[in-house]
Amino acid sequence: MTTVKPILLAEDNPRDAELALAAMEEHHIADKVVVCHDGAEVLDYLYCRGIFASRQQGNPVVVFLDLKMPKVDGLEVLRAIKNDANLKPIPVVMLTSSREERDLAQSYALGANAYVVKPVEFQQFIAAVKELGVFWGVINEPPPEGSKPNA
Amino acid sequence: MESATQEPPTTPAPVHSEPVSHSSQAPIPKTGWLMERFAHWSIEQRVLAGFGLVFAGIVVISAISYRNTSVLLENSRLDTKSHELVQLLGSVEEALGAAESGHRRYLVTGDESYLKSYQATVEQMPEYLRYLRGLTKEGAEQQDRVEALERLITSQLKAEAEAIVQRKKRGYEGVRHLALAGAAKNEIEGIHRLMTELDTAEQRVLHARVEESAGSTKNTIALLGLGAFLQLVLLASVYILIHHDIAERRRVAAELQSRGELLQAANKELEAFSYSVSHDLRAPLRHIDGYAALLSKAAGETLNDKARRYLQTISSSAKQMGQLIDDLLVFSRMGRQDMLRTTVNLDQLVKTVLHDLRLDLQGRTISWTIHPLPNVSGDPAMLRQVFVNLISNALKFTATRLEAKIEIGAGPRNSGETEVFVRDNGVGFDMQYVNKLFGVFQRLHRNDEFEGTGIGLANVRRIIHRHGGRTWAEGAPDQGATFHFSLPLARSLR
Numbered sequence: 001m002t003t004v005k006p007i008l009l010a011e012d013n014p015r016d017a018e019l020a021l022a023a024m025e026e027h028h029i030a031d032k033v034v035v036c037h038d039g040a041e042v043l044d045y046l047y048c049r050g051i052f053a054s055r056q057q058g059n060p061v062v063v064f065l066d067l068k069m070p071k072v073d074g075l076e077v078l079r080a081i082k083n084d085a086n087l088k089p090i091p092v093v094m095l096t097s098s099r100e101e102r103d104l105a106q107s108y109a110l111g112a113n114a115y116v117v118k119p120v121e122f123q124q125f126i127a128a129v130k131e132l133g134v135f136w137g138v139i140n141e142p143p144p145e146g147s148k149p150n151a
Numbered sequence: 152m153e154s155a156t157q158e159p160p161t162t163p164a165p166v167h168s169e170p171v172s173h174s175s176q177a178p179i180p181k182t183g184w185l186m187e188r189f190a191h192w193s194i195e196q197r198v199l200a201g202f203g204l205v206f207a208g209i210v211v212i213s214a215i216s217y218r219n220t221s222v223l224l225e226n227s228r229l230d231t232k233s234h235e236l237v238q239l240l241g242s243v244e245e246a247l248g249a250a251e252s253g254h255r256r257y258l259v260t261g262d263e264s265y266l267k268s269y270q271a272t273v274e275q276m277p278e279y280l281r282y283l284r285g286l287t288k289e290g291a292e293q294q295d296r297v298e299a300l301e302r303l304i305t306s307q308l309k310a311e312a313e314a315i316v317q318r319k320k321r322g323y324e325g326v327r328h329l330a331l332a333g334a335a336k337n338e339i340e341g342i343h344r345l346m347t348e349l350d351t352a353e354q355r356v357l358h359a360r361v362e363e364s365a366g367s368t369k370n371t372i373a374l375l376g377l378g379a380f381l382q383l384v385l386l387a388s389v390y391i392l393i394h395h396d397i398a399e400r401r402r403v404a405a406e407l408q409s410r411g412e413l414l415q416a417a418n419k420e421l422e423a424f425s426y427s428v429s430h431d432l433r434a435p436l437r438h439i440d441g442y443a444a445l446l447s448k449a450a451g452e453t454l455n456d457k458a459r460r461y462l463q464t465i466s467s468s469a470k471q472m473g474q475l476i477d478d479l480l481v482f483s484r485m486g487r488q489d490m491l492r493t494t495v496n497l498d499q500l501v502k503t504v505l506h507d508l509r510l511d512l513q514g515r516t517i518s519w520t521i522h523p524l525p526n527v528s529g530d531p532a533m534l535r536q537v538f539v540n541l542i543s544n545a546l547k548f549t550a551t552r553l554e555a556k557i558e559i560g561a562g563p564r565n566s567g568e569t570e571v572f573v574r575d576n577g578v579g580f581d582m583q584y585v586n587k588l589f590g591v592f593q594r595l596h597r598n599d600e601f602e603g604t605g606i607g608l609a610n611v612r613r614i615i616h617r618h619g620g621r622t623w624a625e626g627a628p629d630q631g632a633t634f635h636f637s638l639p640l641a642r643s644l645r
Contacts, residue, residue: 013434015438015441016434016437019442022445097431097437099480101488118433120436120437120469120470120472120476120477121440121470122441122443122445123444126444
């Protein structure tokens with residue numbers, strides 16, 4: 001049995017989550033997606049605790065991170081991931097409605113791997129999510145499990 | 152002064168706004184007319200008039216005081232002369248008395264030592280008389296008296312000299328009658344009377360002058376007091392004016408500061424607002440379009456044409472609103488974003504804009520005329536937005552033309568600014584509505600004619616204004632339109 005590494009989607013808005021899943025379904029990658037509804041849940045997943053205490057070990061292949069989320073927001077999650085040597089290699093893609101310069105600058109400063117503004121138009125949204133899912137979930141070669149820099 | 156009534160003051164008095172049309176009404180008493188004229192004056196003019204009056208008063212007082220003081224000095228000179236005259240009269244009388252008694256003693260005794268005092272008087276007398284003439288040359292009456300006195304004195308001395316000669320020739324007996332009565336009894340009486348007259352007259356003049364001087368001094372003191380008072384008034388007004396001015400400046404500065412703070416707070420709020428718009432308003436739109444698409448996909452086959460059209464309308468409305476929000480965000484960002492200031496090569500800028508728009512140009516026949524453009528100073532990204540908007544507009548409104556003609560060029564450089572224009576042969580506009588062109592959400596065409604959100608030109612105007620330039624346009628229905636903007640020349644580029 002091949003263990004398929006999941007895509008982690010952090011999205012507090014259930015409709016956005018459903019639309020994203022619908023978009024990924026178009027390319028048959030939806031079954032690999034785990035949806036978290038706030039930042040705290042994302043951290044629970046990454047550290048295998050809370051409701052995710054019994055999940056299979058291993059990092060997701062990519063994290064799609066919304067900026068504005070209840071409890072712990074996207075930038076805080078991003079900071080936590082990039083400050084943890086174990087989680088640092090996970091590619092993080094900011095997927096947000098905000099085109100504000102400040103958000104862009106902060107995200108990149110904290111080490112985001114990509115920043116995507118959700119288009120209003122659904123066709124474009126599908127195209128964007130599909131491309132992201134395919135690129136990060138299929139094309140991109142994830143870092144080896146448990147990889148740690150030697151230095 | 153007449154022109155003051157013809158032309159209103161350049162800065163009208165803000166406080167005293169009495170009715171202006173008084174002069175055309177029934178005649179007003181003179182004071183009323185003056186008051187009215189005064190009411191028309193600005194604060195500066197009133198202050199100037201007040202200062203002028205006080206200043207003129209001080210000048211007049213100074214002039215009078217100067218004149219009074221001159222009179223006092225002149226009087227004091229004359230007083231000295233009068234005193235000298237009185238003293239001199241005494242000396243003359245004494246000398247004459249000495250001569251008289253000397254010659255009589257000689258006549259009686261024949262002792263020549265008594266002639267010494269007589270001789271001294273004879274020798275001194277011309278000097279005394281010259282002195283006397285000098286002291287009285289300013290008064291005709293006194294001069295006449297001095298002349299008479301001179302004649303009498305000369306005659307007295309002559310008579311005495313003759314008596315002395317007689318005594319020498321004929322001895323005591325020859326001059327016996329003279330020795331008892333004196334040689335010049337008549338003259339001496341006349342001399343005495345004249346001397347008294349001279350003395351009295353001089354004393355009278357002296358007394359009058361002292362009175363005049365005292366009055367003049369009192370006058371001068373009063374005037375100087377008034378002058379000092381006026382100067383105090385002047386100083387006090389200057390102090391009050393300066394104090395008022397400083398207080399006013401402080402108040403304005405404080406107000407400016409508080410307004411600046413308010414403005415900053417408002418700007419922060421606006422930023423938060425547009426952030427919220429950017430983030431929260433777009434999500435529901437995304438959902439509307441998304442679910443409409445999902446619905447059409449899930450049930451598309453079972454829907455009739457009408458229902459499918461409804462779904463399409465929902466979807467396109469959502470897209471339109473999304474576009475509106477995006478444009479509005481750009482507009483708001485253009486207003487608060489920090490501006491760069493570099494030299495921008497407009498030729499290069501237009502080339503890249505045309506390159507970016509190439510997808511919109513497909514299937515169009517467009518004849519471009521692009522003249523050389525100047526280098527300007529400004530924010531490259533913002534100026535790029537200006538050209539994107541203007542060229543997109545030109546493309547949009549020439550869509551109905553078989554051959555679109557678009558011309559981009561620069562006007563002549565004049566009075567420190569550069570002018571750039573974008574001209575098209577599109578549907579144009581009615582100059583009647585030219586003022587609406589650059590307003591936010593102002594559109595001159597129905598949406599089914601030409602799509603648009605009505606923000607593009609508003610953005611152009613905002614960007615150009617932030618650069619310190621101007622925007623304007625001209626056109627006619629179906630005759631094309633020309634959009635101009637000007638940018639101030641940076642000194643280094645001139």
